[in-house]
Amino acid sequence: MAIYSVPLRVWSSGTWFSESFVRKFSCIRAMSRATSAATPSQRCRYGPLVGAIDQGTSSSRFLVFRAQTGELLTYHQMETKQLFPREGWAEQDPLNILETVEECIEKAVEKLEKLSIDPSDIKAIGVTNQRETTVTWDRRTGLPLYNAIVWHDMRTTETVDWCIARTSSKDKNHFQSTCGLPITTYFSAVKMRWLMENVPNVYDAVHEGHGLFGTIDSWIVWNLTGGPRGGIHVTDVTNASRTMLMDIKTMQWDSEICRFFEIPKDILPTIRSSSEVYGQIVDGPLHGTPISGILGDQQAALVGNRCFSEGQAKNTYGTGCFLLCNVGRKLMMSNHGLLTTVAYQLGADAPPIYALEGSVAVGGGLVRWLRDNIGIIQKDADIELLASTVSDAGGCYIVPAFSGLFAPYWRSDARGTICGLSRFTTKSHIARAALEAICYQTKDLLESIILDTSRSVVLTSLKVDGGMTANNLLMQLQADLLGIPVVRPSMAESTSLGAAMVAGAAKGIDVWEIHAEPINSGTPEAVDTFMPSITENGEFNKVLSILNRIQLNMPLHTESDPREDYK
Numbered sequence: 180m181a182i183y184s185v186p187l188r189v190w191s192s193g194t195w196f197s198e199s200f201v202r203k204f205s206c207i208r209a210m211s212r213a214t215s216a217a218t219p220s221q222r223c224r225y226g227p228l229v230g231a232i233d234q235g236t237s238s239s240r241f242l243v244f245r246a247q248t249g250e251l252l253t254y255h256q257m258e259t260k261q262l263f264p265r266e267g268w269a270e271q272d273p274l275n276i277l278e279t280v281e282e283c284i285e286k287a288v289e290k291l292e293k294l295s296i297d298p299s300d301i302k303a304i305g306v307t308n309q310r311e312t313t314v315t316w317d318r319r320t321g322l323p324l325y326n327a328i329v330w331h332d333m334r335t336t337e338t339v340d341w342c343i344a345r346t347s348s349k350d351k352n353h354f355q356s357t358c359g360l361p362i363t364t365y366f367s368a369v370k371m372r373w374l375m376e377n378v379p380n381v382y383d384a385v386h387e388g389h390g391l392f393g394t395i396d397s398w399i400v401w402n403l404t405g406g407p408r409g410g411i412h413v414t415d416v417t418n419a420s421r422t423m424l425m426d427i428k429t430m431q432w433d434s435e436i437c438r439f440f441e442i443p444k445d446i447l448p449t450i451r452s453s454s455e456v457y458g459q460i461v462d463g464p465l466h467g468t469p470i471s472g473i474l475g476d477q478q479a480a481l482v483g484n485r486c487f488s489e490g491q492a493k494n495t496y497g498t499g500c501f502l503l504c505n506v507g508r509k510l511m512m513s514n515h516g517l518l519t520t521v522a523y524q525l526g527a528d529a530p531p532i533y534a535l536e537g538s539v540a541v542g543g544g545l546v547r548w549l550r551d552n553i554g555i556i557q558k559d560a561d562i563e564l565l566a567s568t569v570s571d572a573g574g575c576y577i578v579p580a581f582s583g584l585f586a587p588y589w590r591s592d593a594r595g596t597i598c599g600l601s602r603f604t605t606k607s608h609i610a611r612a613a614l615e616a617i618c619y620q621t622k623d624l625l626e627s628i629i630l631d632t633s634r635s636v637v638l639t640s641l642k643v644d645g646g647m648t649a650n651n652l653l654m655q656l657q658a659d660l661l662g663i664p665v666v667r668p669s670m671a672e673s674t675s676l677g678a679a680m681v682a683g684a685a686k687g688i689d690v691w692e693i694h695a696e697p698i699n700s701g702t703p704e705a706v707d708t709f710m711p712s713i714t715e716n717g718e719f720n721k722v723l724s725i726l727n728r729i730q731l732n733m734p735l736h737t738e739s740d741p742r743e744d745y746k
Contacts, residue, residue, distance in 0.1 A: 230305070254290075280403075302683070414448040415473035505533075520536045
């Protein structure tokens with residue numbers, strides 16, 4: 180069941196309108212009546228605004244928020260090209276990414292002007308991005324040396340095996356105490372190592388001193404602040420923590436790990452906090468506007484969901500699923516397959532805040548597979564209606580290990596499984612099993628967090644965001660499996676909002692005070708709360724254990740926890 184907290188609305192001409200819509204419509208109507216361009220005194224004023232560049236796996240966006248209240252005024256979005264040159268490979272064109280970012284800024288500014296809002300009211304810009312995706316480019320020309328290798332790319336499996344064999348411990352967790360991460364295909368250092376080994380012009384540029392490395396945030400900021408004409412080569416602590424190259428205690432590049440991967444430090448960006456002025460945009464409609472916030476997308480969602488207290492967590496349901504739990508200032512290493520990562524650092528002099536993260540490679544990707552490969556639905560939204568036609572999955576279960584298994588198992592050799600099929604299984608049962616599979620994976624991550632924290636972290640609710648949260652059945656199933664309320668904000672742009680918040684809060688910008696609760700001019704934040712309708716029982720753990728053992732080719736009668744076996 181969903182409990183709704185509804186913001187202020189206005190009744191007009193037989194229809195309910197939100198207060199923010201009425202304000203925006205009033206601006207548009209006033210502008211349309213004008214016979215000439217509005218003067219500054221005639222413009223609708225919202226006070227200081229903050230922009231957010233949101234560069235994700237499938238699209239780029241630029242959004243404009245009202246500082247402090249978080250009200251979204253306008254945005255523009257463009258799809259980006261995804262390239263799959265071989266099975267298991269995933270690439271993107273860095274120039275296409277940059278072009279879409281710049282066009283989104285231009286189009287969003289045009290929309291602001293149509294709303295009679297002065298673009299100069301944008302006082303700062305934050306950047307949030309797909310993490311781990313790796314870019315190399317020539318500092319002299321600004322041209323990419325190769326396509327960006329995307330976070331879920333699997334080409335580096337042999338590189339991972341080679342790296343693990345080189346360690347003295349022969350253990351994928353050899354560097355965990357320094358960087359918080361296992362050696363897997365997921366992280367940037369392994370991708371960069373593959374590029375240097377397999378792409379001659381990358382190797383040459385790196386060793387001749389004119390190659391640069393970065394995650395997507397570094398690529399965007401370097402170009403917007405001048406590129407070859409003096410662009411700022413920086414990253415923030417959250418993105419740096421996803422490369423495997425940063426010491427998460429010192430927040431600096433680790434010399435030992437860099438030597439191990441044979442990656443020179445001089446090609447790496449300078450590591451900065453998540454909230455400070457890095458530089459200014461040099462071209463385009465927002466030239467002169469400071470860039471003052473950077474967060475990896477999942478950390479930005481944590482901030483946007485205001486998970487500022489130890490023990491608060493959010494789960495993002497997108498292509499993959501990403502559960503982050505704020506563990507405060509204490510560095511906590513996982514013994515149950517999770518990642519230790521930096522949640523945020525709100526200023527150069529502020530302490531870093533850490534998080535435990537569970538990363539699932541396939542979430543919404545499973546729905547797209549059912550749509551594109553199997554054809555049981557025509558569009559993503561169809562799965563909710565189809566799954567709702569049956570009361571359960573009829574004994575059908577899915578393990579969507581299309582890209583191996585990420586947390587908590589980290590098995591690149593795992594493959595997907597559908598089991599429990601019978602003569603009576605229908606596409607409705609498969610659709611429901613797909614939604615349940617996403618929920619099972621999240622539950623597994625939450626169980627790992629409980630084990631890692633010795634049950635000191637007990638979630639009383641789970642905040643959620645991402646495109647798949649529009650699926651009410653999925654959210655209800657998740658609440659039922661977790662046994663706690665699932666809280667979905669009506670403002671779906673948590674990731675972009677988080678980037679805007681840290682940018683507006685930066686020293687020298689100071690237009691946004693970050694609070695644990697939203698400030699919204701007296702209007703309550705609208706949320707949908709899905710309450711658990713069943714109590715958890717041992718059946719879930721039994722089912723999940725069976726599924727994991729099938730996937731990992733383990734004996735079904737074994738009593739041990741597979742998380743322990745695959746540390």
